Structure formats: structure tokens, C-alpha cells
Amino acid sequence: RVGRVLVAQLAVLAGIPLFVAWLRVDASVALSVSLGFAFYFVAVWPSVAACRPICAELVADPTDRANIVAIWVFIEGAASSVLGGPVVGGLSELYGYDLHAKDH
Numbered sequence: 001r002v003g004r005v006l007v008a009q010l011a012v013l014a015g016i017p018l019f020v021a022w023l024r025v026d027a028s029v030a031l032s033v034s035l036g037f038a039f040y041f042v043a044v045w046p047s048v049a050a051c052r053p054i055c056a057e058l059v060a061d062p063t064d065r066a067n068i069v070a071i072w073v074f075i076e077g078a079a080s081s082v083l084g085g086p087v088v089g090g091l092s093e094l095y096g097y098d099l100h101a102k103d104h
Helices: 002-024 029-043 045-056 062-094
Strands: none
Touching: 002 029, 002 045, 029 045, 045 062
């Protein structure tokens, strides 16, 4: 049980410097892609390592637990797929991004 939380904490601690380094990279595309891959590689660990198993232990019956976690993961994935693009597009327009602006 301690290992789950430790993995989540280590992933967050590893993700912070990776993200900061990724934002500061200017010169190399390969380095930027590598840092982005490394960041997203560890960014998913806290949810899988800690949140889902700990929340799944709240349900006593194993059959109910499997059903609840399956529905939870389905709703999470479906909502992020359906709402992710429009929300990001709306926020980018809200903060001034113009798709039709011309660079000169």
C-alpha cells in the first residue's frame, strides 16, 4: 500500500523538472520530443498507481468493484475524448488565439 503512494509521489517529483526543462528547450527538436515523451510517460503514473486502486478499495464486493471501476474508467475516457478538443479550442480562442491570423 505504501508503494502506490510512493510511485505517485516519485512520478510527480520526476514530472516537475521534466516539464520545466521541456518548456525551456529552444534549440533541439529531438531533445524537446524526448523531454515531452519522458514527461508524459511519468505523468500518467499517479492516477494508475494510486488514485484508481485506492478508490477501488472503497467498495467491498469484488464484483461491484470491477463494475464500478470499469464504468468510472469508461466515463473518464469518453468525457475526455468528447470534451477535450472543444474545451481546448474554446479556451485558446478565449485567450486570444486566432486560427485565421496571418504570420508576416
